[in-house]
Amino acid sequence: MKKEAELIKKMRxxxxxxxxxxxxxxxxxxxxxxxxxxxxQEDNEVFxxxxxxxxxxxxxxxxxxxxxxxxxxxxxxxxxxxxxFVLMCNDxxxxxxxxxxxxxxxxxxxxVIDGGANGGLTITPELVTNLxxxxxxxxxxxxxxxxxxxPEPGNGAPSALQAALATALxxxxxxxxxxxxxxxxxx
Numbered sequence: 151m152k153k154e155a156e157l158i159k160k161m162r163x164x165x166x167x168x169x170x171x172x173x174x175x176x177x178x179x180x181x182x183x184x185x186x187x188x189x190x191q192e193d194n195e196v197f198x199x200x201x202x203x204x205x206x207x208x209x210x211x212x213x214x215x216x217x218x219x220x221x222x223x224x225x226x227x228x229x230x231x232x233x234x235f236v237l238m239c240n241d242x243x244x245x246x247x248x249x250x251x252x253x254x255x256x257x258x259x260x261x262v263i264d265g266g267a268n269g270g271l272t273i274t275p276e277l278v279t280n281l282x283x284x285x286x287x288x289x290x291x292x293x294x295x296x297x298x299x300x301p302e303p304g305n306g307a308p309s310a311l312q313a314a315l316a317t318a319l320x321x322x323x324x325x326x327x328x329x330x331x332x333x334x335x336x337x
Contacts, residue, residue, distance in 0.1 A: 170226040176216045200235040217241040274331040
């Protein structure tokens with residue numbers, strides 16, 4: 151409760167007026183509208199309580215999505231009982247962040263950026279280990295293909311397959327995976 155009291159004190163200083171707040175239980179959540187419906191301590195249903203400070207700015211900010219049946223602290227903007235917003239959540243189901251066209255959500259299932267269409271992050275050390283194995287195999291094959299001509303069985307002429315493979319490898323190189331890791335994003 152100390153944090154709530156400090157928040158209310160700061161808001162009083164900022165707005166120069168008393169800030170009205172009340173605890174309420176979450177009845178439902180509308181993520182698209184970024185609002186919730188709550189039940190106050192006098193068993194009154196209160197609808198369309200904002201989860202975001204601004205209703206006009208759809209693309210920026212972070213929204214806490216409270217768990218249904220959990221408690222929130224609701225504030226009243228300028229003593230207008232039609233302008234309610236959530237000050238604090240007791241139990242958060244997930245966080246949803248918006249920056250321009252980029253969205254990010256964090257919940258118990260993990261972190262999802264821009265809908266997760268590209269799958270999960272790779273485990274870089276495991277990826278590098280397996281890429282090193284693939285590179286070793288390709289290097290071994292390249293050494294044989296580009297090495298001393300292997301005679302064809304029966305006639306002793308240089309292998310046509312070896313020559314064709316050597317031609318196919320001309321100008322090709324192994325991938326350089328030394329800069330594959332973004333050290334700013336860790337998991």
